[in-house]
Amino acid sequence: MTDTETVETTETTETVEKVEKVEKLIQPDLQFAKDVVAAGGDSLKKCYQCATCTVVCNVTPEDNPFPRKEMVQAQWGLKDELYSNPDIWLCHQCSDCTAYCPRGAKPGEVLGAIRKMSLQEFATPSILSKLVGSPSGLLVLLALPVVILLGLISAFGNFPSKLPLGDEIVYAEFAPTLLAIDLPFTIAFFFALAMFFLGIKNYWGAMAEGKKLSGSVIASIKGVIVEILTHTRFDKCDLIPKRKISHMLLLYSFLILAVATGIGFAREWGHLLGMELEHPLYIPMKILGNIGAVALLLGLAIVITNRFAKAAQLGLGSYFDWLLILVISTVAVTGTMAELLRIGNYAPVAYWVYFIHLVSVFFLFAYAPYSKMAHMLYRATAMVFSKMTGRNGA
Numbered sequence: 001m002t003d004t005e006t007v008e009t010t011e012t013t014e015t016v017e018k019v020e021k022v023e024k025l026i027q028p029d030l031q032f033a034k035d036v037v038a039a040g041g042d043s044l045k046k047c048y049q050c051a052t053c054t055v056v057c058n059v060t061p062e063d064n065p066f067p068r069k070e071m072v073q074a075q076w077g078l079k080d081e082l083y084s085n086p087d088i089w090l091c092h093q094c095s096d097c098t099a100y101c102p103r104g105a106k107p108g109e110v111l112g113a114i115r116k117m118s119l120q121e122f123a124t125p126s127i128l129s130k131l132v133g134s135p136s137g138l139l140v141l142l143a144l145p146v147v148i149l150l151g152l153i154s155a156f157g158n159f160p161s162k163l164p165l166g167d168e169i170v171y172a173e174f175a176p177t178l179l180a181i182d183l184p185f186t187i188a189f190f191f192a193l194a195m196f197f198l199g200i201k202n203y204w205g206a207m208a209e210g211k212k213l214s215g216s217v218i219a220s221i222k223g224v225i226v227e228i229l230t231h232t233r234f235d236k237c238d239l240i241p242k243r244k245i246s247h248m249l250l251l252y253s254f255l256i257l258a259v260a261t262g263i264g265f266a267r268e269w270g271h272l273l274g275m276e277l278e279h280p281l282y283i284p285m286k287i288l289g290n291i292g293a294v295a296l297l298l299g300l301a302i303v304i305t306n307r308f309a310k311a312a313q314l315g316l317g318s319y320f321d322w323l324l325i326l327v328i329s330t331v332a333v334t335g336t337m338a339e340l341l342r343i344g345n346y347a348p349v350a351y352w353v354y355f356i357h358l359v360s361v362f363f364l365f366a367y368a369p370y371s372k373m374a375h376m377l378y379r380a381t382a383m384v385f386s387k388m389t390g391r392n393g394a
């Protein structure tokens with residue numbers, strides 16, 4: 001082969017490789033684009049790629065910034081690129097981009113819809129994701145805890161009609177702690193934990209494929225925990241300044257309530273094992289529980305007020321967003337009411353309010369890997385991954 005022929009052959013091979021690469025890169029999946037629209041990104045088609053959103057986003061790293069590139073990927077239906085892209089979770093949904101988009105394309109909401117779809121992609125079993133993501137699944141999801149808890153209460157406890165309504169209200173007489181509370185809630189807790197593990201494992205696998213990870217896992221996790229506890233990235237959001245306060249109130253109320261629940265659990269099991277933990281732990285548990293409940297109610301009030309105050313600019317949000325707000329609100333309101341009704345000794349309503357509280361807590365935790373609640377772990381995972389890949393600004 002002459003030198004000229006060798007050069008021609010090399011050029012031809014490079015051209016073929018380039019064509020193959022282009023063909024591989026651009027394989028539009030229009031059904032996926034339609035799914036994004038159906039999942040709450042209905043403004044996607046309005047985007048004409050001006051990049052204003054990327055310019056106004058204060059959260060994005062400067063290198064290879066978002067959300068314009070995600071808008072292009074979504075319009076082309078580039079599902080794999082989006083699902084394996086940590087940036088869709090680095091977005092903190094502050095909606096600054098949505099407010100400034102000249103076309104009303106709402107990139108913040110489009111990314112929210114893609115996050116929901118990404119949960120459905122990675123979470124297992126997928127049927128639960130589909131049920132949580134659609135209003136038509138709500139009754140089925142509610143039926144499960146109602147049937148389980150009613151079954152356990154009828155087997156081991158007492159319906160209010162069997163309890164002496166004039167006497168002091170004791171919720172443990174209605175739903176025995178060990179068999180009607182600890183048993184189903186422990187199973188729900190470990191189920192959620194296992195499903196979270198599988199979902200996050202799938203997500204990490206998709207992100208890490210073909211990528212070079214260099215940073216330390218421990219140092220990255222530590223950095224992310226500090227960022228989450230201080231909510232520093234929320235400082236960068238312009239449009240909804242109170243979002244940091246409401247988000248922190250919700251986060252810390254959950255942490256406080258988790259500690260109070262842990263104390264309650266230790267007290268109860270200590271009692272069962274004959275240890276005298278009753279008196280010293282009862283008061284801090286109650287105090288923490290009440291502080292957590294007030295913080296939760298306050299955080300929810302700010303979240304809901306913000307959403308309505310900015311509705312004209314940003315829209316009210318999707319069913320997926322509101323389902324979580326509704327479930328947490330039900331947990332907070334029924335928990336507070338159950339305590340007040342017990343103090344006021346109003347038994348005819350108290351036991352049923354307590355029952356609704358149990359159902360809503362079960363709903364919140366058992367379905368957490370499929371609901372917007374999962375954003376805590378998916379976003380934290382994306383932040384760890386970004387640190388480990390040296391994503392600029394992450």
Ligand code: SF4
Nearest residue numbers: 047048050051053101
């Ligand atoms: S979403 Fe809006 S601001 Fe962003 S590129 Fe598209 S049209 Fe421009």
Ligand code: SF4
Nearest residue numbers: 057091094095097108
């Ligand atoms: S919602 Fe906020 S964080 Fe997300 S892309 Fe828009 S401006 Fe950036």
